[in-house]
Amino acid sequence: MNTTSPQISMANIFRFLAQSMRYPDAEWFNEDFWSVLINLLEELQWQEDKAELTRVKAGSKDFLEDVQIEHTRLFINAIPHVVAAPYASVHYKGDGTLYGIIAEQTKKFYREKGFALAKESDLPDHIVYELEFLAILANEDPEGQKKFLKSLFTPWFEIFKSKVLEEAHHPYYRVVMNLIDFFTREEL
Amino acid sequence: MSFKVTRRKFLQTASIAAATLPLAKVVSAETGFVRDPFTPPGSFEGTQTVTGGVCEMCFWRCQLVGKVRDKKLVKLEGNPKSIDNGKSICARGNAGIKLLYDPDRLKFPLKNVGERGKPVWKQISWQEALDECGSKLKAVQEKYGSQGIAMFPHGASAKYPMDFFEKVVGTHNVSEASFFQCRGIRDSAYMSTFGVAPGESVDMPNAKAILLIGCHFGENVHVSHVKAYLKGLENGAKLIVVDPRYSASAAKSDIWVQIKPGTDTAFLLAIMNYLVQKDKYDKEFVEAHCVGFEEFKKGISHASLDWAAKICDVPAKQIQEVAELLAANAPNVSIHPGRHVSWHGNDFQRIRAHACLTALLGAIGVKGGFVKAKGVKVKGISWPKVAEGGEEHNLKLMADKYHFAPPGTPTELIRDACITGKPYPIKGCVVWGQNPMQTIPNQQRMVDSLKQMDFVMCVDVMPTDITMYADILLPEACYLERYDYIKTGTQWNFADKHQQYIAPRMPLVDAMFERKDEVFITNEIAKRMGYGDKIPVNTLEEKINKELAGVNLSIAQLKKEDGIHIQDGKDPYGVSEDFEVQLYNEDLEDNDYPAVPTYIPVEEVPKGFTRLVYGRSPVHTFNRSQNNVWLHNAMPVNPVWLNDEIAKKMGLQEGDEVSLVNSEGVKSSSKTVVKVTPGIRKDTVYMAHGYGSRNPMLTVGVNAGVDDQELITKMTIDPETGCNGMRNNFVKLVKDGKTLDIPA
Ligand code: SF4
Numbered sequence: 001m002n003t004t005s006p007q008i009s010m011a012n013i014f015r016f017l018a019q020s021m022r023y024p025d026a027e028w029f030n031e032d033f034w035s036v037l038i039n040l041l042e043e044l045q046w047q048e049d050k051a052e053l054t055r056v057k058a059g060s061k062d063f064l065e066d067v068q069i070e071h072t073r074l075f076i077n078a079i080p081h082v083v084a085a086p087y088a089s090v091h092y093k094g095d096g097t098l099y100g101i102i103a104e105q106t107k108k109f110y111r112e113k114g115f116a117l118a119k120e121s122d123l124p125d126h127i128v129y130e131l132e133f134l135a136i137l138a139n140e141d142p143e144g145q146k147k148f149l150k151s152l153f154t155p156w157f158e159i160f161k162s163k164v165l166e167e168a169h170h171p172y173y174r175v176v177m178n179l180i181d182f183f184t185r186e187e188l
Numbered sequence: 189m190s191f192k193v194t195r196r197k198f199l200q201t202a203s204i205a206a207a208t209l210p211l212a213k214v215v216s217a218e219t220g221f222v223r224d225p226f227t228p229p230g231s232f233e234g235t236q237t238v239t240g241g242v243c244e245m246c247f248w249r250c251q252l253v254g255k256v257r258d259k260k261l262v263k264l265e266g267n268p269k270s271i272d273n274g275k276s277i278c279a280r281g282n283a284g285i286k287l288l289y290d291p292d293r294l295k296f297p298l299k300n301v302g303e304r305g306k307p308v309w310k311q312i313s314w315q316e317a318l319d320e321c322g323s324k325l326k327a328v329q330e331k332y333g334s335q336g337i338a339m340f341p342h343g344a345s346a347k348y349p350m351d352f353f354e355k356v357v358g359t360h361n362v363s364e365a366s367f368f369q370c371r372g373i374r375d376s377a378y379m380s381t382f383g384v385a386p387g388e389s390v391d392m393p394n395a396k397a398i399l400l401i402g403c404h405f406g407e408n409v410h411v412s413h414v415k416a417y418l419k420g421l422e423n424g425a426k427l428i429v430v431d432p433r434y435s436a437s438a439a440k441s442d443i444w445v446q447i448k449p450g451t452d453t454a455f456l457l458a459i460m461n462y463l464v465q466k467d468k469y470d471k472e473f474v475e476a477h478c479v480g481f482e483e484f485k486k487g488i489s490h491a492s493l494d495w496a497a498k499i500c501d502v503p504a505k506q507i508q509e510v511a512e513l514l515a516a517n518a519p520n521v522s523i524h525p526g527r528h529v530s531w532h533g534n535d536f537q538r539i540r541a542h543a544c545l546t547a548l549l550g551a552i553g554v555k556g557g558f559v560k561a562k563g564v565k566v567k568g569i570s571w572p573k574v575a576e577g578g579e580e581h582n583l584k585l586m587a588d589k590y591h592f593a594p595p596g597t598p599t600e601l602i603r604d605a606c607i608t609g610k611p612y613p614i615k616g617c618v619v620w621g622q623n624p625m626q627t628i629p630n631q632q633r634m635v636d637s638l639k640q641m642d643f644v645m646c647v648d649v650m651p652t653d654i655t656m657y658a659d660i661l662l663p664e665a666c667y668l669e670r671y672d673y674i675k676t677g678t679q680w681n682f683a684d685k686h687q688q689y690i691a692p693r694m695p696l697v698d699a700m701f702e703r704k705d706e707v708f709i710t711n712e713i714a715k716r717m718g719y720g721d722k723i724p725v726n727t728l729e730e731k732i733n734k735e736l737a738g739v740n741l742s743i744a745q746l747k748k749e750d751g752i753h754i755q756d757g758k759d760p761y762g763v764s765e766d767f768e769v770q771l772y773n774e775d776l777e778d779n780d781y782p783a784v785p786t787y788i789p790v791e792e793v794p795k796g797f798t799r800l801v802y803g804r805s806p807v808h809t810f811n812r813s814q815n816n817v818w819l820h821n822a823m824p825v826n827p828v829w830l831n832d833e834i835a836k837k838m839g840l841q842e843g844d845e846v847s848l849v850n851s852e853g854v855k856s857s858s859k860t861v862v863k864v865t866p867g868i869r870k871d872t873v874y875m876a877h878g879y880g881s882r883n884p885m886l887t888v889g890v891n892a893g894v895d896d897q898e899l900i901t902k903m904t905i906d907p908e909t910g911c912n913g914m915r916n917n918f919v920k921l922v923k924d925g926k927t928l929d930i931p932a
Contacts, residue, residue, distance in 0.1 A: 023296075028215075032210075036214050040892050043209065044198060045193050069309070079656070089293065095817050097291060098700075099260050111224065115226035118219075121697070122697070129221070132219040185195075
């Protein structure tokens with residue numbers, strides 16, 4: 001029945017994961033997105049997560065705003081402080097500032113594979129870009145994908161993920177972290 | 189979580205078909221990538237030098253170049269073409285990179301969906317943020333009048349919005365507190381004496397003697413100014429430093445006057461009286477340029493050396509020695525006007541004394557004296573003055589006090605109106621690049637002022653203490669990411685060839701995230717408040733280009749000239765015939781202020797306490813740089829300097845951790861360490877300002893050291909200017925929860 005190759009499906013999955021880490025707004029963080037997420041959890045048989053998300057959503061007055069506040073607090077600016085800026089170089093191989101050495105290495109990797117960021121001033125090591133790039137590699141260069149995961153993505157994502165899992169108030173980002181982890185870990 | 193399905197299994201299941209999981213349909217069409225054929229290393233890995241930077245880690249504005257590698261700024265250096273700072277920049281200038289790439293910096297517009305002071309932030313679009321700012325400010329204006337809006341601006345980027353609120357919206361309630369509390373008194377006092385604001389215009393490289401009252405160069409670092417000072421010393425100038433503390437400058441001095449804080453005016457009066465009595469003043473200059481010499485002479489005649497010695501707690505002989513040294517080297521003496529001068533609430537008179545002493549020595553327009561550089565003027569382009577209403581709601585005039593206040597409205601009058609609603613309510617607040625929580629004493633009054641507002645917006649580069657009180661918080665591009673201020677000046681040493689320079693700030697890298705500049709933000713708010721037709725320029729770049737056109741230059745031309753245009757300059761020496769010095773000032777008399785410099789005693793230190801004074805750290809620009817990783821590591825806390833004999837009596841040792849409590853019972857929120865030293869008076873403790881932020885958004889700076897500002901709760905207000913004296917607070921040290929009395 002499956003007409004797509006696993007690589008193509010992985011590309012879609014990475015795109016989906018990248019999307020789920022963008023700032024939530026009504027344009028995409030809508031019922032369609034939600035039903036895909038819930039179905040994905042269903043397919044994975046992550047019943048507890050599915051149940052928790054469904055329950056929290058049903059109990060919320062403004063679910064979108066809740067997730068926006070959580071996104072801002074975790075990833076942008078917050079009190080007591082931004083929990084986990086979604087950039088590799090804040091967590092890995094540097095002194096905690098943006099555009100550290102790993103960001104430059106990541107940019108170089110994109111270049112070597114024949115890609116550049118559309119907006120040049122953007123930081124290359126944002127998690128959304130890295131997941132989007134994994135989607136590109138999934139289609140075109142599985143070996144490159146492995147290398148990217150091993151040398152550039154997983155080392156910082158591990159640290160980032162634990163910060164988010166520890167500090168998240170909202171189940172949405174916990175679930176997203178686990179999904180990213182699940183789909184980017186070495187072969188299970 | 190129990191993983192029921194492995195990834196491999198999941199990917200192989202049939203149900204991954206698009207019908208069940210239409211993943212592709214719920215993601216955005218575009219990714220952040222474009223195809224870019226790989227160019228081998230070498231062509232893009234080289235480091236480029238980008239010119240046109242103008243530093244703003246402090247406000248000296250040294251000219252920079254940026255080393256940019258693949259769009260990343262990797263290093264800042266002085267622009268080798270600069271005739272000001274040259275190739276040199278200071279530690280803070282270097283650390284600008286860490287501000288640029290600080291992950292705690294503001295990135296997107298934020299809306300506070302929690303309370304002021306306890307914010308819950310939500311990222312919103314610029315559209316929504318600007319709509320909210322425009323409509324809320326308009327609502328305040330309609331309900332309470334334009335005067336119902338107060339503004340606290342600071343820095344080059346705040347000038348354009350400040351002009352909008354003053355000239356177009358029409359509020360007088362603009363308080364550039366940091367200028368007001370810093371150089372404001374100095375400028376007013378010199379205006380009332382020389383008719384010009386002094387800047388730091390002393391010709392130190394060519395001086396035979398330099399007098400610094402409280403200035404602590406070396407700790408206070410402004411590159412070309414420090415160069416000038418050091419050149420003077422290198423050329424053999426004698427240095428007199430008046431300071432209760434053995435500062436970096438005191439360490440280089442020929443005479444260190446360890447004065448009792450607050451008494452400097454008495455010291456200066458005694459010197460002037462001595463010069464007059466002993467006929468050691470410049471009679472020719474006084475006759476030609478000074479007004480009211482006889483009144484002045486009479487007004488200071490009580491100031492004998494012994495009188496001052498007693499007040500200042502220094503030997504009469506030492507005061508005499510200083511007077512003799514100045515007289516011997518006159519007129520080539522630099523009496524430094526000071527910079528941050530609001531100390532004790534008697535400061536206008538002290539600064540007038542600086543100016544009068546300069547005149548008595550004839551040290552104006554001569555080598556080594558007070559000499560204004562002849563720079564080039566570039567006319568600014570800004571909002572037209574269209575607001576009506578005149579001075580009707582001017583709090584300063586309504587209060588009929590502080591007649592010699594620097595421009596703007598004294599912060600205290602704004603806060604009074606906010607808190608009491610009288611003479612009218614102030615319900616809208618715009619904070620732009622300023623942190624009035626730390627720049628103005630008595631933080632609770634600031635909190636009370638903000639809490640009663642209908643709307644508060646802040647624009648800043650970093651989160652600061654004040655931004656926690658914003659309803660809408662907007663992220664501004666920093667000085668490395670935008671066009672801005674046009675810096676002009678001359679070569680730093682007047683002994684060198686006379687030259688002028690023009691250096692507009694140009695971006696070294698593109699602005700990241702959704703940061704915007706002041707012209708965009710102000711114009712968009714103006715449109716939403718109904719003033720779209722008054723907009724003078726559409727972009728910041730257009731503004732700079734129009735301003736440069738006034739001197740036949742353009743951004744394109746400046747780029748060709750490596751960021752700095754240099755042209756022939758003019759000899760700055762000489763004094764015009766009509767230059768007048770008001771030794772005795774009638775306007776002051778008319779407004780019931782002392783017309784001749786007068787010493788006004790300050791409160792004595794109560795038993796068991798010590799006086800808290802503060803100054804600069806060479807690696808920080810107050811709270812602006814608190815969160816900078818490099819600078820923080822260079823000096824993570826601000827030790828409290830304690831006299832060694834006092835420390836011994838108290839059983840305190842170098843490095844002991846302490847907090848502080850002031851005479852009004854206010855405790856510091858954080859701790860610092862003790863520095864035990866003979867280099868401070870027994871009745872005084874000192875710490876560097878700009879530490880111990882309580883804003884948890886500053887992940888590096890939060891609670892690092894003690895915030896002296898928190899302890900400055902007692903207000904002394906300078907009667908002429910309305911500025912707050914900030915060195916009249918008394919403290920005790922607290923160790924292990926025990927409050928320790930300070931022995932006499
Ligand atoms: S003195 Fe230092 S911080 Fe100030 S403008 Fe110059 S380089 Fe920048």
